[in-house]
Amino acid sequence: MSLLELDDLVVRYGAVEALKGVSLTVEEGEIVTLLGANGAGKTTTLRTISGLLRPSRGAITFDGQPLKNIPAHEVAAMGLRHVPEGRRVFPQMSIVENLEMGAYRDRKHLKVDMERVFGLFPRLAERQKQDGGTLSGGEQQMLAIGRALMGRPRVLLLDEPSMGLAPLVVQTIFQIIGEINADGVTVLLVEQNAAQALRRASRGYVLETGTIAMQGEASALLQDDRIRQVYLGESTGDEAQAG
Amino acid sequence: MAFADQFWQLTVTGLVIGSVYAVIALGYTLVYGVLQLINFAHSEVFMFGAFGGVFATRALLPSGNISATESIGLVLLGLGIGALCGGLAAFALERTAYRPLRRRGAPRLAYLISAIGASLFASNLAGKEFGRDSVNIPKDLFDYNTQVFSVFGARVSKQDLVVFVVALALLLLLDRLVSGTRLGQGIRSVAQDSDTASLMGVNVERIIVMTFVLGGLLAGAGGFLYAMKFNASFTMGFIPGVKAFTAAVLGGIGNVRGAVLGGIVLGLVENYGQFFLGAQNLDVVAFLVLVLILLVRPSGLLGERLGRAA
Numbered sequence: 001m002s003l004l005e006l007d008d009l010v011v012r013y014g015a016v017e018a019l020k021g022v023s024l025t026v027e028e029g030e031i032v033t034l035l036g037a038n039g040a041g042k043t044t045t046l047r048t049i050s051g052l053l054r055p056s057r058g059a060i061t062f063d064g065q066p067l068k069n070i071p072a073h074e075v076a077a078m079g080l081r082h083v084p085e086g087r088r089v090f091p092q093m094s095i096v097e098n099l100e101m102g103a104y105r106d107r108k109h110l111k112v113d114m115e116r117v118f119g120l121f122p123r124l125a126e127r128q129k130q131d132g133g134t135l136s137g138g139e140q141q142m143l144a145i146g147r148a149l150m151g152r153p154r155v156l157l158l159d160e161p162s163m164g165l166a167p168l169v170v171q172t173i174f175q176i177i178g179e180i181n182a183d184g185v186t187v188l189l190v191e192q193n194a195a196q197a198l199r200r201a202s203r204g205y206v207l208e209t210g211t212i213a214m215q216g217e218a219s220a221l222l223q224d225d226r227i228r229q230v231y232l233g234e235s236t237g238d239e240a241q242a243g
Numbered sequence: 244m245a246f247a248d249q250f251w252q253l254t255v256t257g258l259v260i261g262s263v264y265a266v267i268a269l270g271y272t273l274v275y276g277v278l279q280l281i282n283f284a285h286s287e288v289f290m291f292g293a294f295g296g297v298f299a300t301r302a303l304l305p306s307g308n309i310s311a312t313e314s315i316g317l318v319l320l321g322l323g324i325g326a327l328c329g330g331l332a333a334f335a336l337e338r339t340a341y342r343p344l345r346r347r348g349a350p351r352l353a354y355l356i357s358a359i360g361a362s363l364f365a366s367n368l369a370g371k372e373f374g375r376d377s378v379n380i381p382k383d384l385f386d387y388n389t390q391v392f393s394v395f396g397a398r399v400s401k402q403d404l405v406v407f408v409v410a411l412a413l414l415l416l417l418d419r420l421v422s423g424t425r426l427g428q429g430i431r432s433v434a435q436d437s438d439t440a441s442l443m444g445v446n447v448e449r450i451i452v453m454t455f456v457l458g459g460l461l462a463g464a465g466g467f468l469y470a471m472k473f474n475a476s477f478t479m480g481f482i483p484g485v486k487a488f489t490a491a492v493l494g495g496i497g498n499v500r501g502a503v504l505g506g507i508v509l510g511l512v513e514n515y516g517q518f519f520l521g522a523q524n525l526d527v528v529a530f531l532v533l534v535l536i537l538l539v540r541p542s543g544l545l546g547e548r549l550g551r552a553a
Protein backbone atom coordinates (compact mmCIF):
# COMPACT_ATOMS: atom_id res chain seq x y z
CA MET A 1 0.00 0.00 0.00
CA SER A 2 1.27 3.43 -0.86
CA LEU A 3 1.76 6.02 1.86
CA LEU A 4 -0.26 8.61 -0.07
CA GLU A 5 -2.77 7.82 -2.76
CA LEU A 6 -5.05 10.03 -4.85
CA ASP A 7 -7.75 8.26 -6.76
CA ASP A 8 -9.73 9.98 -9.50
CA LEU A 9 -9.77 13.32 -7.68
CA VAL A 10 -12.15 15.97 -9.05
CA VAL A 11 -12.07 19.52 -7.65
CA ARG A 12 -14.31 22.36 -8.78
CA TYR A 13 -14.10 26.12 -8.30
CA GLY A 14 -17.72 26.99 -8.94
CA ALA A 15 -18.44 25.75 -12.44
CA VAL A 16 -14.79 25.30 -13.40
CA GLU A 17 -13.22 21.88 -12.98
CA ALA A 18 -9.68 22.50 -11.76
CA LEU A 19 -8.88 18.81 -11.38
CA LYS A 20 -10.61 16.37 -13.70
CA GLY A 21 -9.81 13.01 -12.18
CA VAL A 22 -6.24 13.00 -10.89
CA SER A 23 -4.74 9.74 -9.63
CA LEU A 24 -1.26 9.42 -8.24
CA THR A 25 0.65 7.51 -5.60
CA VAL A 26 3.59 8.34 -3.37
CA GLU A 27 5.48 5.48 -1.74
CA GLU A 28 7.09 5.78 1.68
CA GLY A 29 10.56 7.32 1.46
CA GLU A 30 10.19 8.62 -2.10
CA ILE A 31 10.53 12.06 -3.61
CA VAL A 32 7.80 12.38 -6.20
CA THR A 33 7.54 15.50 -8.29
CA LEU A 34 4.43 17.00 -9.82
CA LEU A 35 5.21 19.15 -12.86
CA GLY A 36 3.06 21.33 -15.04
CA ALA A 37 2.49 24.81 -16.39
CA ASN A 38 0.76 27.61 -14.47
CA GLY A 39 -2.89 26.79 -13.95
CA ALA A 40 -2.46 23.07 -14.60
CA GLY A 41 -3.79 22.27 -11.12
CA LYS A 42 -0.61 21.55 -9.14
CA THR A 43 -1.39 23.87 -6.23
CA THR A 44 -5.02 22.76 -6.26
CA THR A 45 -3.83 19.16 -5.90
CA LEU A 46 -1.74 19.98 -2.83
CA ARG A 47 -4.43 22.16 -1.24
CA THR A 48 -6.93 19.33 -1.68
CA ILE A 49 -4.62 16.78 -0.08
CA SER A 50 -4.02 19.00 2.93
CA GLY A 51 -7.71 19.66 3.44
CA LEU A 52 -7.90 23.32 2.42
CA LEU A 53 -10.12 22.38 -0.53
CA ARG A 54 -12.87 19.77 -0.67
CA PRO A 55 -12.92 17.43 -3.66
CA SER A 56 -16.29 16.89 -5.30
CA ARG A 57 -15.32 13.33 -6.24
CA GLY A 58 -12.55 10.83 -5.70
CA ALA A 59 -10.55 9.64 -2.74
CA ILE A 60 -7.37 10.57 -0.87
CA THR A 61 -5.75 7.94 1.31
CA PHE A 62 -2.90 8.63 3.71
CA ASP A 63 -1.34 5.62 5.42
CA GLY A 64 -4.51 3.66 4.80
CA GLN A 65 -6.86 6.31 6.21
CA PRO A 66 -9.28 8.27 4.03
CA LEU A 67 -8.56 12.04 4.15
CA LYS A 68 -11.45 13.30 2.10
CA ASN A 69 -13.53 14.95 4.83
CA ILE A 70 -10.84 15.63 7.39
CA PRO A 71 -10.24 19.35 8.05
CA ALA A 72 -6.82 20.86 7.37
CA HIS A 73 -5.80 21.19 11.02
CA GLU A 74 -6.43 17.48 11.59
CA VAL A 75 -4.56 16.48 8.44
CA ALA A 76 -1.58 18.47 9.70
CA ALA A 77 -1.76 16.67 13.03
CA MET A 78 -1.68 13.30 11.23
CA GLY A 79 1.84 13.97 9.99
CA LEU A 80 1.16 15.39 6.57
CA ARG A 81 2.61 18.89 6.27
CA HIS A 82 2.05 21.34 3.46
CA VAL A 83 4.58 24.10 2.73
CA PRO A 84 2.37 26.44 0.74
CA GLU A 85 3.12 28.36 -2.42
CA GLY A 86 4.71 31.73 -1.66
CA ARG A 87 6.10 30.38 1.69
CA ARG A 88 3.36 32.10 3.74
CA VAL A 89 5.49 32.64 6.84
CA PHE A 90 3.66 34.62 9.53
CA PRO A 91 4.96 38.09 8.72
CA GLN A 92 4.59 39.57 12.19
CA MET A 93 5.99 36.68 14.13
CA SER A 94 9.66 36.15 14.81
CA ILE A 95 11.53 33.17 13.38
CA VAL A 96 11.24 31.42 16.73
CA GLU A 97 7.50 32.09 16.90
CA ASN A 98 7.03 30.84 13.34
CA LEU A 99 8.81 27.63 14.26
CA GLU A 100 6.68 27.31 17.40
CA MET A 101 3.63 27.51 15.16
CA GLY A 102 4.87 24.41 13.36
CA ALA A 103 4.69 22.56 16.65
CA TYR A 104 1.35 24.11 17.66
CA ARG A 105 -0.32 20.76 18.35
CA ASP A 106 2.49 19.12 20.24
CA ARG A 107 5.25 21.02 22.00
CA LYS A 108 6.91 18.06 23.66
CA HIS A 109 9.94 18.11 21.37
CA LEU A 110 10.03 21.86 20.76
CA LYS A 111 13.59 22.53 21.91
CA VAL A 112 15.18 19.52 20.22
CA ASP A 113 13.33 20.06 16.97
CA MET A 114 14.15 23.75 16.86
CA GLU A 115 17.83 22.96 17.33
CA ARG A 116 17.56 20.49 14.47
CA VAL A 117 15.98 23.10 12.19
CA PHE A 118 18.66 25.63 13.14
CA GLY A 119 21.23 22.95 12.31
CA LEU A 120 19.73 22.52 8.85
CA PHE A 121 19.39 26.28 8.30
CA PRO A 122 22.14 28.16 10.13
CA ARG A 123 20.87 31.37 8.50
CA LEU A 124 17.71 31.13 10.61
CA ALA A 125 19.67 30.54 13.80
CA GLU A 126 21.48 33.84 13.31
CA ARG A 127 18.30 35.91 13.25
CA GLN A 128 15.92 34.18 15.63
CA LYS A 129 14.23 37.36 16.83
CA GLN A 130 13.70 38.82 13.38
CA ASP A 131 10.15 39.01 12.00
CA GLY A 132 9.21 36.59 9.24
CA GLY A 133 8.05 39.44 7.02
CA THR A 134 11.47 41.08 6.98
CA LEU A 135 13.37 38.01 5.71
CA SER A 136 14.59 37.51 2.16
CA GLY A 137 12.73 35.10 -0.11
CA GLY A 138 15.29 32.36 0.44
CA GLU A 139 15.22 32.78 4.20
CA GLN A 140 11.43 32.72 4.17
CA GLN A 141 11.51 29.46 2.22
CA MET A 142 13.92 27.98 4.73
CA LEU A 143 11.65 29.15 7.54
CA ALA A 144 8.57 27.69 5.85
CA ILE A 145 10.27 24.31 5.42
CA GLY A 146 11.71 24.42 8.94
CA ARG A 147 8.29 25.30 10.33
CA ALA A 148 6.78 22.25 8.61
CA LEU A 149 9.57 20.04 10.00
CA MET A 150 8.65 21.18 13.53
CA GLY A 151 5.53 19.05 13.14
CA ARG A 152 7.67 15.92 12.62
CA PRO A 153 5.95 15.11 9.33
CA ARG A 154 5.92 11.77 7.56
CA VAL A 155 5.04 13.47 4.29
CA LEU A 156 6.01 16.95 3.16
CA LEU A 157 4.01 18.63 0.41
CA LEU A 158 6.24 21.32 -1.08
CA ASP A 159 4.67 23.89 -3.40
CA GLU A 160 7.27 25.55 -5.65
CA PRO A 161 10.03 25.95 -3.10
CA SER A 162 12.35 27.45 -5.73
CA MET A 163 9.96 30.15 -6.91
CA GLY A 164 11.59 33.56 -7.22
CA LEU A 165 14.88 32.53 -5.64
CA ALA A 166 18.44 33.13 -6.85
CA PRO A 167 20.10 30.06 -8.45
CA LEU A 168 22.52 29.58 -5.57
CA VAL A 169 19.69 29.61 -3.03
CA VAL A 170 17.71 27.18 -5.19
CA GLN A 171 20.69 24.81 -4.99
CA THR A 172 20.71 25.03 -1.20
CA ILE A 173 16.98 24.47 -0.93
CA PHE A 174 17.06 21.39 -3.17
CA GLN A 175 20.03 20.03 -1.30
CA ILE A 176 18.17 20.40 2.00
CA ILE A 177 15.11 18.71 0.51
CA GLY A 178 17.41 15.80 -0.33
CA GLU A 179 18.73 15.70 3.23
CA ILE A 180 15.25 15.81 4.73
CA ASN A 181 14.24 12.94 2.47
CA ALA A 182 17.34 10.98 3.47
CA ASP A 183 16.14 11.37 7.08
CA GLY A 184 13.06 9.39 6.12
CA VAL A 185 10.54 12.09 5.19
CA THR A 186 8.51 11.35 2.09
CA VAL A 187 8.22 14.32 -0.28
CA LEU A 188 5.66 15.35 -2.87
CA LEU A 189 7.30 18.23 -4.71
CA VAL A 190 5.44 20.62 -6.99
CA GLU A 191 7.86 22.53 -9.22
CA GLN A 192 8.19 24.70 -12.27
CA ASN A 193 11.92 24.09 -12.19
CA ALA A 194 11.50 20.69 -13.83
CA ALA A 195 15.17 19.88 -14.36
CA GLN A 196 16.09 20.32 -10.70
CA ALA A 197 12.99 18.53 -9.51
CA LEU A 198 13.47 15.52 -11.77
CA ARG A 199 17.11 15.19 -10.75
CA ARG A 200 16.07 14.91 -7.09
CA ALA A 201 12.94 12.81 -7.56
CA SER A 202 12.51 9.12 -8.11
CA ARG A 203 9.28 9.51 -10.09
CA GLY A 204 7.33 12.30 -11.68
CA TYR A 205 3.85 13.21 -12.89
CA VAL A 206 2.98 15.88 -15.42
CA LEU A 207 -0.31 17.75 -14.97
CA GLU A 208 -1.96 19.45 -17.93
CA THR A 209 -5.24 21.33 -17.42
CA GLY A 210 -6.34 19.18 -14.54
CA THR A 211 -5.38 15.73 -15.79
CA ILE A 212 -2.23 13.63 -15.52
CA ALA A 213 -0.74 13.81 -19.01
CA MET A 214 2.41 11.80 -18.33
CA GLN A 215 4.05 9.84 -15.56
CA GLY A 216 7.10 7.70 -15.02
CA GLU A 217 10.55 7.30 -13.56
CA ALA A 218 12.24 10.66 -13.17
CA SER A 219 15.23 9.55 -15.22
CA ALA A 220 12.95 8.52 -18.07
CA LEU A 221 11.02 11.79 -17.94
CA LEU A 222 14.29 13.70 -18.07
CA GLN A 223 15.03 12.01 -21.39
CA ASP A 224 11.55 12.46 -22.83
CA ASP A 225 11.49 14.74 -25.88
CA ARG A 226 8.24 16.45 -25.03
CA ILE A 227 9.32 17.12 -21.44
CA ARG A 228 12.61 18.47 -22.69
CA GLN A 229 10.86 20.84 -25.04
CA VAL A 230 8.01 22.06 -22.89
CA TYR A 231 9.36 21.95 -19.35
CA LEU A 232 13.13 21.98 -19.64
CA GLY A 233 13.24 24.74 -22.23
CA GLU A 234 15.52 22.78 -24.51
CA SER A 235 13.61 23.66 -27.62
CA THR A 236 14.73 24.58 -31.12
CA GLY A 237 15.96 28.02 -32.14
CA ASP A 238 12.63 29.65 -31.13
CA GLU A 239 13.63 29.98 -27.56
CA ALA A 240 16.60 32.21 -28.23
CA GLN A 241 14.32 34.63 -30.07
CA ALA A 242 11.66 34.53 -27.42
CA GLY A 243 14.14 34.89 -24.59
CA MET B 244 -13.11 78.91 34.97
CA ALA B 245 -9.93 78.50 33.03
CA PHE B 246 -9.01 75.25 31.32
CA ALA B 247 -5.79 75.09 33.31
CA ASP B 248 -7.74 74.96 36.59
CA GLN B 249 -9.83 72.08 35.33
CA PHE B 250 -7.10 70.25 33.45
CA TRP B 251 -6.23 67.65 36.08
CA GLN B 252 -9.82 66.88 37.01
CA LEU B 253 -10.70 66.39 33.34
CA THR B 254 -7.63 64.19 32.97
CA VAL B 255 -8.66 61.95 35.86
CA THR B 256 -12.19 61.58 34.51
CA GLY B 257 -10.86 60.98 31.01
CA LEU B 258 -8.42 58.30 32.09
CA VAL B 259 -11.04 56.46 34.10
CA ILE B 260 -13.69 56.37 31.39
CA GLY B 261 -11.04 55.89 28.70
CA SER B 262 -9.75 52.75 30.39
CA VAL B 263 -13.28 51.33 30.23
CA TYR B 264 -13.55 52.23 26.53
CA ALA B 265 -10.25 50.43 26.04
CA VAL B 266 -11.52 47.26 27.69
CA ILE B 267 -14.59 47.22 25.43
CA ALA B 268 -12.58 48.24 22.35
CA LEU B 269 -10.45 45.09 22.67
CA GLY B 270 -13.48 42.97 21.78
CA TYR B 271 -14.00 44.87 18.53
CA THR B 272 -10.36 44.76 17.62
CA LEU B 273 -9.79 41.07 18.43
CA VAL B 274 -12.76 39.93 16.38
CA TYR B 275 -11.82 42.25 13.55
CA GLY B 276 -8.30 40.84 13.67
CA VAL B 277 -9.36 37.24 13.08
CA LEU B 278 -12.44 37.78 10.89
CA GLN B 279 -12.13 41.29 9.37
CA LEU B 280 -15.62 41.76 10.74
CA ILE B 281 -16.96 44.59 12.89
CA ASN B 282 -19.10 42.91 15.51
CA PHE B 283 -21.70 45.65 15.94
CA ALA B 284 -23.58 43.53 18.47
CA HIS B 285 -20.61 43.76 20.84
CA SER B 286 -22.34 46.67 22.62
CA GLU B 287 -25.10 44.28 23.66
CA VAL B 288 -22.56 41.80 24.99
CA PHE B 289 -21.34 44.65 27.17
CA MET B 290 -24.90 45.38 28.30
CA PHE B 291 -25.54 41.75 29.31
CA GLY B 292 -22.31 41.75 31.30
CA ALA B 293 -23.42 44.89 33.10
CA PHE B 294 -26.79 43.40 34.04
CA GLY B 295 -25.17 40.14 35.13
CA GLY B 296 -22.79 41.94 37.47
CA VAL B 297 -25.39 44.36 38.83
CA PHE B 298 -27.99 41.68 39.53
CA ALA B 299 -25.37 39.47 41.17
CA THR B 300 -24.23 42.19 43.56
CA ARG B 301 -27.82 43.19 44.35
CA ALA B 302 -28.81 39.61 45.10
CA LEU B 303 -25.79 38.86 47.24
CA LEU B 304 -25.52 42.11 49.17
CA PRO B 305 -25.89 41.28 52.86
CA SER B 306 -28.37 43.35 54.84
CA GLY B 307 -26.97 45.74 57.38
CA ASN B 308 -23.40 46.88 57.54
CA ILE B 309 -20.91 45.53 55.08
CA SER B 310 -17.29 44.89 55.96
CA ALA B 311 -14.39 45.92 53.74
CA THR B 312 -13.61 42.32 52.81
CA GLU B 313 -17.23 41.66 51.88
CA SER B 314 -17.22 44.80 49.82
CA ILE B 315 -14.10 43.81 47.88
CA GLY B 316 -15.38 40.25 47.48
CA LEU B 317 -18.68 41.47 46.07
CA VAL B 318 -17.02 43.81 43.58
CA LEU B 319 -14.82 40.96 42.37
CA LEU B 320 -17.84 38.68 42.19
CA GLY B 321 -19.76 41.28 40.18
CA LEU B 322 -16.83 41.55 37.81
CA GLY B 323 -16.56 37.78 37.49
CA ILE B 324 -20.25 37.22 36.88
CA GLY B 325 -20.36 40.21 34.54
CA ALA B 326 -17.46 38.74 32.58
CA LEU B 327 -19.13 35.33 32.51
CA CYS B 328 -22.41 36.78 31.20
CA GLY B 329 -20.51 38.73 28.57
CA GLY B 330 -18.59 35.63 27.53
CA LEU B 331 -21.80 33.60 27.27
CA ALA B 332 -23.55 36.33 25.30
CA ALA B 333 -20.62 36.56 22.88
CA PHE B 334 -20.58 32.79 22.47
CA ALA B 335 -24.30 32.69 21.74
CA LEU B 336 -23.96 35.61 19.35
CA GLU B 337 -21.19 33.93 17.36
CA ARG B 338 -23.20 30.69 17.16
CA THR B 339 -26.47 32.25 16.03
CA ALA B 340 -25.59 35.42 14.12
CA TYR B 341 -22.23 34.70 12.47
CA ARG B 342 -21.38 31.01 12.25
CA PRO B 343 -24.32 30.09 9.99
CA LEU B 344 -23.23 32.85 7.59
CA ARG B 345 -19.61 31.68 7.63
CA ARG B 346 -20.67 28.12 6.86
CA ARG B 347 -22.42 29.38 3.75
CA GLY B 348 -19.65 31.72 2.68
CA ALA B 349 -21.93 34.76 2.90
CA PRO B 350 -20.81 38.15 1.56
CA ARG B 351 -19.57 40.81 3.99
CA LEU B 352 -22.75 42.86 3.94
CA ALA B 353 -24.72 39.91 5.30
CA TYR B 354 -22.63 39.93 8.48
CA LEU B 355 -23.31 43.60 9.02
CA ILE B 356 -27.06 43.12 8.69
CA SER B 357 -26.95 40.09 10.94
CA ALA B 358 -24.97 42.07 13.52
CA ILE B 359 -27.47 44.93 13.56
CA GLY B 360 -30.36 42.48 13.79
CA ALA B 361 -28.74 40.62 16.66
CA SER B 362 -28.03 43.90 18.41
CA LEU B 363 -31.65 45.09 18.19
CA PHE B 364 -32.91 41.70 19.30
CA ALA B 365 -30.56 41.48 22.27
CA SER B 366 -31.29 45.01 23.43
CA ASN B 367 -35.05 44.52 23.30
CA LEU B 368 -34.83 41.11 24.90
CA ALA B 369 -33.03 42.75 27.80
CA GLY B 370 -35.67 45.49 27.92
CA LYS B 371 -38.40 42.86 28.13
CA GLU B 372 -36.68 40.64 30.69
CA PHE B 373 -34.92 43.17 32.89
CA GLY B 374 -37.37 46.04 32.62
CA ARG B 375 -37.16 49.40 30.93
CA ASP B 376 -35.83 51.27 33.95
CA SER B 377 -32.20 51.47 34.75
CA VAL B 378 -30.85 49.34 37.56
CA ASN B 379 -28.08 50.54 39.82
CA ILE B 380 -25.41 48.81 41.80
CA PRO B 381 -26.40 48.77 45.48
CA LYS B 382 -25.52 52.02 47.15
CA ASP B 383 -24.12 50.22 50.16
CA LEU B 384 -21.58 48.18 48.18
CA PHE B 385 -18.90 50.71 49.07
CA ASP B 386 -18.68 54.43 49.60
CA TYR B 387 -18.14 55.37 45.97
CA ASN B 388 -17.55 59.02 46.35
CA THR B 389 -15.05 59.11 49.16
CA GLN B 390 -11.94 60.83 48.00
CA VAL B 391 -8.96 58.50 48.11
CA PHE B 392 -6.31 61.02 47.16
CA SER B 393 -5.86 63.98 44.90
CA VAL B 394 -3.49 64.65 42.03
CA PHE B 395 -2.61 68.30 41.48
CA GLY B 396 -5.84 69.24 43.17
CA ALA B 397 -8.00 66.85 41.18
CA ARG B 398 -9.98 64.51 43.39
CA VAL B 399 -9.83 60.79 42.77
CA SER B 400 -12.79 58.96 44.26
CA LYS B 401 -12.77 55.39 45.44
CA GLN B 402 -14.97 54.51 42.48
CA ASP B 403 -12.57 56.13 40.00
CA LEU B 404 -9.73 54.19 41.51
CA VAL B 405 -11.54 50.84 41.43
CA VAL B 406 -12.63 51.27 37.82
CA PHE B 407 -9.22 52.40 36.61
CA VAL B 408 -7.19 49.78 38.46
CA VAL B 409 -9.44 46.91 37.39
CA ALA B 410 -9.50 48.09 33.77
CA LEU B 411 -5.74 48.43 33.75
CA ALA B 412 -5.34 44.93 35.17
CA LEU B 413 -7.65 43.52 32.48
CA LEU B 414 -5.70 45.31 29.75
CA LEU B 415 -2.38 43.98 31.00
CA LEU B 416 -3.78 40.49 31.39
CA LEU B 417 -5.13 40.48 27.84
CA ASP B 418 -1.86 41.83 26.45
CA ARG B 419 0.03 39.04 28.20
CA LEU B 420 -2.42 36.48 26.94
CA VAL B 421 -2.18 37.57 23.32
CA SER B 422 1.59 37.98 23.24
CA GLY B 423 2.68 35.22 25.58
CA THR B 424 0.37 32.20 25.49
CA ARG B 425 -0.33 29.42 23.05
CA LEU B 426 -3.93 30.60 22.63
CA GLY B 427 -2.67 34.11 21.93
CA GLN B 428 -0.25 32.82 19.36
CA GLY B 429 -3.08 30.87 17.76
CA ILE B 430 -5.19 34.03 17.59
CA ARG B 431 -2.35 36.00 16.04
CA SER B 432 -1.65 33.26 13.50
CA VAL B 433 -5.28 33.24 12.38
CA ALA B 434 -5.25 37.03 12.16
CA GLN B 435 -2.13 37.03 10.00
CA ASP B 436 -2.97 34.11 7.70
CA SER B 437 -5.82 31.78 8.61
CA ASP B 438 -5.23 29.19 5.84
CA THR B 439 -1.61 28.77 6.85
CA ALA B 440 -2.62 28.64 10.51
CA SER B 441 -4.82 25.64 9.74
CA LEU B 442 -1.88 23.99 7.96
CA MET B 443 -0.01 24.29 11.27
CA GLY B 444 -2.75 22.33 13.02
CA VAL B 445 -4.62 25.35 14.38
CA ASN B 446 -8.36 24.73 14.59
CA VAL B 447 -9.44 28.07 13.10
CA GLU B 448 -13.11 27.67 14.02
CA ARG B 449 -12.15 27.09 17.64
CA ILE B 450 -9.88 30.13 17.65
CA ILE B 451 -12.73 32.24 16.28
CA VAL B 452 -15.05 31.11 19.07
CA MET B 453 -12.36 31.69 21.69
CA THR B 454 -11.75 35.18 20.30
CA PHE B 455 -15.43 36.08 20.59
CA VAL B 456 -15.57 34.68 24.12
CA LEU B 457 -12.42 36.52 25.13
CA GLY B 458 -13.84 39.80 23.82
CA GLY B 459 -17.10 38.99 25.60
CA LEU B 460 -15.41 38.33 28.95
CA LEU B 461 -13.70 41.70 28.73
CA ALA B 462 -16.83 43.54 27.61
CA GLY B 463 -18.82 41.89 30.41
CA ALA B 464 -16.33 42.98 33.06
CA GLY B 465 -16.21 46.40 31.39
CA GLY B 466 -20.00 46.54 31.54
CA PHE B 467 -19.93 46.06 35.28
CA LEU B 468 -17.33 48.81 35.66
CA TYR B 469 -19.40 51.13 33.49
CA ALA B 470 -22.55 50.30 35.46
CA MET B 471 -20.75 51.30 38.66
CA LYS B 472 -20.59 54.83 37.29
CA PHE B 473 -23.71 55.05 35.13
CA ASN B 474 -26.12 52.19 36.11
CA ALA B 475 -27.32 49.42 33.80
CA SER B 476 -30.18 49.69 31.33
CA PHE B 477 -31.25 47.87 28.19
CA THR B 478 -30.17 50.79 26.00
CA MET B 479 -26.87 51.36 27.79
CA GLY B 480 -24.78 49.51 25.17
CA PHE B 481 -25.13 51.81 22.22
CA ILE B 482 -23.17 54.93 23.20
CA PRO B 483 -20.18 53.27 24.94
CA GLY B 484 -20.28 50.64 22.17
CA VAL B 485 -19.87 53.20 19.42
CA LYS B 486 -17.25 55.01 21.48
CA ALA B 487 -15.27 51.82 22.03
CA PHE B 488 -15.56 51.14 18.31
CA THR B 489 -14.22 54.67 17.73
CA ALA B 490 -11.38 53.91 20.13
CA ALA B 491 -10.53 50.72 18.21
CA VAL B 492 -10.51 52.60 14.90
CA LEU B 493 -8.55 55.45 16.45
CA GLY B 494 -5.80 53.09 17.62
CA GLY B 495 -5.87 51.02 14.44
CA ILE B 496 -8.54 48.34 14.20
CA GLY B 497 -7.10 44.85 14.66
CA ASN B 498 -4.28 46.18 16.80
CA VAL B 499 -4.59 45.29 20.51
CA ARG B 500 -2.27 47.94 21.88
CA GLY B 501 -3.87 50.40 19.48
CA ALA B 502 -7.28 49.74 21.02
CA VAL B 503 -5.88 50.48 24.48
CA LEU B 504 -4.24 53.68 23.31
CA GLY B 505 -7.36 54.65 21.37
CA GLY B 506 -9.59 54.17 24.41
CA ILE B 507 -7.43 56.29 26.68
CA VAL B 508 -6.97 59.03 24.08
CA LEU B 509 -10.69 59.13 23.33
CA GLY B 510 -11.56 59.36 27.02
CA LEU B 511 -9.19 62.28 27.45
CA VAL B 512 -10.18 64.08 24.26
CA GLU B 513 -13.92 63.93 24.94
CA ASN B 514 -13.42 65.28 28.44
CA TYR B 515 -11.15 68.12 27.34
CA GLY B 516 -13.55 68.76 24.48
CA GLN B 517 -16.61 69.01 26.70
CA PHE B 518 -14.90 71.74 28.68
CA PHE B 519 -14.87 73.92 25.59
CA LEU B 520 -18.10 72.75 23.95
CA GLY B 521 -20.18 72.10 27.04
CA ALA B 522 -21.03 68.89 28.85
CA GLN B 523 -24.08 68.32 26.62
CA ASN B 524 -21.68 67.87 23.71
CA LEU B 525 -19.58 65.14 25.31
CA ASP B 526 -20.77 62.46 22.90
CA VAL B 527 -20.47 64.83 19.95
CA VAL B 528 -16.75 65.15 20.62
CA ALA B 529 -16.27 61.38 20.45
CA PHE B 530 -18.00 61.09 17.10
CA LEU B 531 -16.21 64.13 15.77
CA VAL B 532 -13.02 62.23 16.56
CA LEU B 533 -14.29 59.21 14.61
CA VAL B 534 -15.06 61.31 11.55
CA LEU B 535 -11.71 63.05 11.76
CA ILE B 536 -9.66 59.85 11.96
CA LEU B 537 -11.55 58.34 9.06
CA LEU B 538 -10.74 61.46 7.04
CA VAL B 539 -7.15 61.97 8.08
CA ARG B 540 -5.70 58.66 9.13
CA PRO B 541 -8.09 55.79 8.47
CA SER B 542 -5.53 53.16 9.50
CA GLY B 543 -5.43 54.63 13.02
CA LEU B 544 -2.64 55.77 15.32
CA LEU B 545 -0.74 52.47 15.43
CA GLY B 546 -1.92 51.04 12.13
CA GLU B 547 -4.05 48.02 11.36
CA ARG B 548 -3.06 44.42 11.98
CA LEU B 549 -3.10 42.10 14.90
CA GLY B 550 0.62 42.60 14.97
CA ARG B 551 3.45 41.35 17.09
CA ALA B 552 2.36 41.91 20.63
CA ALA B 553 -0.82 42.24 18.82
